Amino acid sequence: MDNTERFLPILFVMTNLYSKFDLETASKPEGLRRVAIDTLTRVEGHGKVTLLLDEDGQVQQARLHIVEFRGFEKFIQGRPYWEVPVMVQRLCGICPVSHNLAASKAMDQIVGVDELTPTAQCIRRLMHYAQILQSHALHFFHLSLPDLLFGFDSEVEKRNILGIALKHPDTAKQGILLRKFGQEIIRMTTGKRIHGTGNVPGGVQKCLSKEDLNSLLKDIDSIISWSLGSVQLAKNLFEALPNNYQHFGEHVCGNMSIVSSREDRNGIFDLYDGNLRITDKVGKIWADDISPNQYGDWISEQVKPWSYMKFPYLKKLGPEAGWYRVGPLARIQNCSEMPSELADLQRKIFIESSPNKIRHQPLSFHWARMIEMLHAAEVIKELLLNPAITSDKDLILSGIRRQEGVGIIEAPRGTLIHHYQVGDDDLVTKCNLIVSTTHNNQAMNESIRSVARTYLSGQTLTEGLLNHIEVAIRAFDPCLSCATHSLGKMPLQIELVNSDSKLIDSISRN
Numbered sequence: 001m002d003n004t005e006r007f008l009p010i011l012f013v014m015t016n017l018y019s020k021f022d023l024e025t026a027s028k029p030e031g032l033r034r035v036a037i038d039t040l041t042r043v044e045g046h047g048k049v050t051l052l053l054d055e056d057g058q059v060q061q062a063r064l065h066i067v068e069f070r071g072f073e074k075f076i077q078g079r080p081y082w083e084v085p086v087m088v089q090r091l092c093g094i095c096p097v098s099h100n101l102a103a104s105k106a107m108d109q110i111v112g113v114d115e116l117t118p119t120a121q122c123i124r125r126l127m128h129y130a131q132i133l134q135s136h137a138l139h140f141f142h143l144s145l146p147d148l149l150f151g152f153d154s155e156v157e158k159r160n161i162l163g164i165a166l167k168h169p170d171t172a173k174q175g176i177l178l179r180k181f182g183q184e185i186i187r188m189t190t191g192k193r194i195h196g197t198g199n200v201p202g203g204v205q206k207c208l209s210k211e212d213l214n215s216l217l218k219d220i221d222s223i224i225s226w227s228l229g230s231v232q233l234a235k236n237l238f239e240a241l242p243n244n245y246q247h248f249g250e251h252v253c254g255n256m257s258i259v260s261s262r263e264d265r266n267g268i269f270d271l272y273d274g275n276l277r278i279t280d281k282v283g284k285i286w287a288d289d290i291s292p293n294q295y296g297d298w299i300s301e302q303v304k305p306w307s308y309m310k311f312p313y314l315k316k317l318g319p320e321a322g323w324y325r326v327g328p329l330a331r332i333q334n335c336s337e338m339p340s341e342l343a344d345l346q347r348k349i350f351i352e353s354s355p356n357k358i359r360h361q362p363l364s365f366h367w368a369r370m371i372e373m374l375h376a377a378e379v380i381k382e383l384l385l386n387p388a389i390t391s392d393k394d395l396i397l398s399g400i401r402r403q404e405g406v407g408i409i410e411a412p413r414g415t416l417i418h419h420y421q422v423g424d425d426d427l428v429t430k431c432n433l434i435v436s437t438t439h440n441n442q443a444m445n446e447s448i449r450s451v452a453r454t455y456l457s458g459q460t461l462t463e464g465l466l467n468h469i470e471v472a473i474r475a476f477d478p479c480l481s482c483a484t485h486s487l488g489k490m491p492l493q494i495e496l497v498n499s500d501s502k503l504i505d506s507i508s509r510n
Contacts, residue, residue: 032060037466038067040473042143042160044094045480049469051452057459062452064445064473066309066480076431081110081422085199088418088433092482094138096195097131097186098411099482101272102418105407107201110422112399118388120203120395126383127189127198128272128409129376133223134182135412136328136373139477140230141175144366147471148237153464171233174226178373181216181223185380188212203395210390220381224342227374231346234370238363239353244454249362249447249472253323254280254314255330256439258410261289269335269347269375271410277334278314278324283358292406295417301434309480311441312434323442326414327476328368333358340382343375362447362475369477411436413477435482447472 031054038048045066052061072091076084085103089096101124108116116124146159149168158166165172183193188208190196198205238246258274259267267277276290276298290298301310302319313322324330333351338344350367351357359368383389407418414436421430437444451472456465496505 031055035461035466037469040470040480042146042470042474043478043480044092045478045482047473047478047480049448049473051456051469058457059449059452062445062449062469063306064441064448066307073431073433076420077428079428080426081107081420081428082201082426084420084428084431085201086197089195091433091435092479093194095131095135095411095413095479095482097127097190098409098416099418100190100196100199101128102407102409102411102416103420104199104201105409106405106418106420108407109405110402110420111201112401113202113396114399116203117391117393117396119207119391119393122383122386122389123189123204123207124199125272126208126380126389127186129379129383130182130185130189132182132271132376132412133227133373133380134179134186135477136369136376137175137178137182137230139412139474140234140366140369140373141172141178143477144471144474145171145175147467147474148363148366152468152471153462156463156467159467174229178223178226178230181219182376185216188216200395202399207392208389213384213390216380217384220377220384224374224377224381227370227377228342228346231367231370231374234367235349238367241363246363247361248468249451249475250360251362251443251446251450252281252360253325253443253446254278254286255283255334256324256326257331257334257415258408259335261291265339267336269331269338271331271372271376273409276408276415279334281358281360282356283333292408292417293404295406295408295434296419299434301438307441309438309441310434312439313442323446324439325443326436326439327365328372328414329359329362329365330414331410332368332371338371338375340375340378343371343378346371346374362472365475365477413437413479414439435479437476437478437480437482440476440478444473444476444478447475 032052035051035053036048040047040049047064047066050063050065051059054060072088076087079087085100085107088103089100091099141164142161146161146163149164150159157163161172186196187193189204190198191205241248256276256278258270259277260270260273261275275292276295277285278287278290278298280286287298298315299312300315301312303310311319311323313319314324315322332338332347338347350371403423404421409416416436417434419432420428423429448469451468455468459465495503497503
């Protein structure tokens with residue numbers, strides 16, 4: 001596809017509250033009609049989907065395009081390494097803690113700190129699991145639940161959090177308070193709810209005050225109870241789907257995540273620390289115990305001309321067969337158990353309820369996501385009861401300086417990799433980021449192709465049918481802002497229009 005095609009007329013423009021239809025009469029040179037969903041709604045960042053239909057309305061091609069360019073990997077170069085954890089969190093306003101933590105873990109290696117103080121470990125885990133809790137609550141209750149409660153083709157005016165508040169006020173209230181609780185922990189540990197500065201290479205900035213600790217302990221049991229109810233809600237909604245919708249957008253692939261590498265917890269679910277585990281499409285371990293510094297031996301990235309998001313794949317399998325899935329659906333199926341009682345019980349129910357003991361349905365992401373939210377709530381309580389959480393021993397100041405560091409954590413949306421090289425002058429010479437949504441790029445494209453061919457082919461396209469495509473994408477909870485990287489120059493088109501919207505002049509690059 002030529003880069004200028006990014007700016008062809010839009011056929012469908014959709015927002016949270018309304019849809020607009022603008023029919024395009026020109027056909028593509030190859031005789032296929034082009035339909036675009038631009039922009040995608042109820043996701044973080046900007047993207048669009050294009051469909052190519054033949055004269056019978058059959059879908060011949062479906063692609064997810066990431067249309068914004070950020071370039072963080074490039075402009076991090078030349079900056080002092082201690083600035084990086086604060087800079088990279090600006091990738092995203094939804095998961096800044098994740099980038100801050102992954103970069104800080106990489107910079108721990110740069111400054112020669114191999115093991116943090118118990119207090120720093122507790123504080124980092126506390127802010128991380130709070131990030132998981134608030135992000136999962138945001139996605140489920142605000143972005144995806146309207147589709148699951150009201151139907152994919154329900155009235156667009158009520159397919160939002162306000163619609164839920166009117167119809168199911170208690171559910172909406174709990175969703176809002178769950179997120180608020182996570183955000184408050186982030187504020188207490190990083191200084192701000194968004195883009196805080198709690199982490200530094202070698203540790204954290206401060207411990208948790210006893211006043212903040214008591215405030216959180218007062219509400220934590222309610223948070224756990226609401227999280228357990230959210231698991232049941234997600235389970236019931238998934239199991240209530242007609243059989244064809246339970247397999248909505250289904251694609252078969254392997255899973256990747258980190259699991260604990262500690263001898264006493266090997267293979268156990270862990271979102272903050274561990275080594276990579278990769279399983280095949282039937283759940284059998286394909287590769288295991290891959291340390292963060294070895295990720296480059298296993299994973300490569302492919303660039304395609306129609307998206308700013310790269311396509312990671314397993315080197316030994318190649319780009320055609322080596323794509324995989326990350327995120328909640330991968331994580332709870334990759335681990336041997338979850339180290340919290342309520343969540344592990346719900347994980348077992350999730351696994352045992354599948355005939356093949358392995359799930360590939362995108363809509364089961366929501367069920368898995370709520371199990372993780374419950375686990376996060378349980379872990380937060382455990383951390384709050386740890387005496388180290390209020391200690392002042394939060395930073396290690398000495399270590400043997402290194403020139404390379406890799407930090408890997410499990411962000412809300414999946415495996416997050418930060419890789420840096422630093423020169424003797426303390427300036428960053430290389431930065432490579434593989435974010436969760438990038439790992440899922442091919443899986444998302446496979447899902448929208450499945451949905452397009454199953455539900456849209458040969459049909460008169462409506463807003464409700466096109467929303468089916470968006471539902472498939474939302475299941476992955478993509479963060480499109482985080483995932484925008486590319487090789488080459490950024491195409492640009494500038495149009496000058498008068499007050500009557502008549503085009504006066506335009507100029508294009510690439």
